[in-house]
Amino acid sequence: MAHPAQWLHDGLYGLMVHYLVSPQGATPTARAAELNRTVDNFDLDRFMAQFDRCGADWLIFTLGQNTGCYCSPNDFLDAALPGRTSRRDLALEIAQRVKESGKKMILYLPAEVAGQSAEIKNAFGWKDGDVAQSAFHDSYLKFVEVYSVKFGDRNDGWWFDGCFEQFHHGRWDWMRWLAAAKRGNPSAIVALNDGAFCVGNIKPLTPLEDYHAGEIHLLEDGRIRTDFVGEGATMTPDGKVRDKTATFYMPDGRFIDGVQWHALLPLDCSFNPHVPTMSYADDELFVWAAACKKVGGAVTINVPIDTADGWIPEKSLAQLARLADFLTVD
Helix, strand or coil: CCCCCCHHHHHCEEEECCCCCCCCCCCHHHHHHHHHHHHHHCCHHHHHHHHHHHHHCEEEEEEECCCCCHHHHHCCHHHCCCCCCCCHHHHHHHHHHHCCCEEEEEEEEEECCCCCCCHHHHCCCCCCCCCCCCCHHHHHHHHHHHHHHHHHHHHHHEECCCHHHHHHHCCHHHHHHHHHHCCCCCCCCCEEEEHHHHCCCCCCCCCCCCEEEEECEEEECCEEEECCCCCEEEECCCCCCEEECEEEECCCEEECCCCEEEEEEEECCCCCCCCCCCCCCCCHHHHHHHHHCCCCCCCCCCCCCCCCCCCCCCHHHHHHHHHHHHHHHH
């Protein structure tokens, strides 16, 4: 029987964008109106044309992250805290268009709300310092299930961020997370991000995952940096980021603990405030991606997106299109 993430292995590469709306306003009503204005302005036709042009075989798209706002209605959250989801179901529109194009869709959500507002914490039952977070799990996994059922087979996977030791302490029931995420589509694949490669976690958080979250903060000489870059990092004269001794890693096979190997690399942007916006020459980026794929791995590239209208910068898009051509020939 084929591995659940076979399609991830078989595809060229994936595209990820962090579309995150942080509406301004003096009142909840004003912020909700700004959220809706922003999401309504997303140019779906242009975004899908860009997705098609870049040649990616799957898209990871954020429902929301740490702004407390989401670009898709959710019956659970809309009842608990109205005004935090957009009236336009942008993520569902995108998922439908991706499905029609024959490509795959992966939805992104954080697995915690530790840094969010008191209102969001209360809505989801998050209690600072509570290791078990039982109330949070009961509420948040209902929230996930609502999305999962609504998207159904229009969504092919999930990428959960923030599955950090400082929150779960090895005690959270990840099987519950997978069950909630797969409620609407049992074939959906799931990744749980504990920081992964950027903090030296080579193995996935749990063998229950279908594919590795694979977060990377930067490449150096075509290799994955596995030392976390913190405050005080500097740039050497030859363009290398340093705050201590650098360590490196590259995959040597398709699976780790039975989990599909996968890497997520930021391009022309950064996942870490201590790491500058990273861009790479074609030779370095393309050879790195090909090396990962050669041993059976999968690669997703995260590029910037303009929240105002959903526009991907031309520089990033053009390089991704060249990457697709290179991987197709390779």
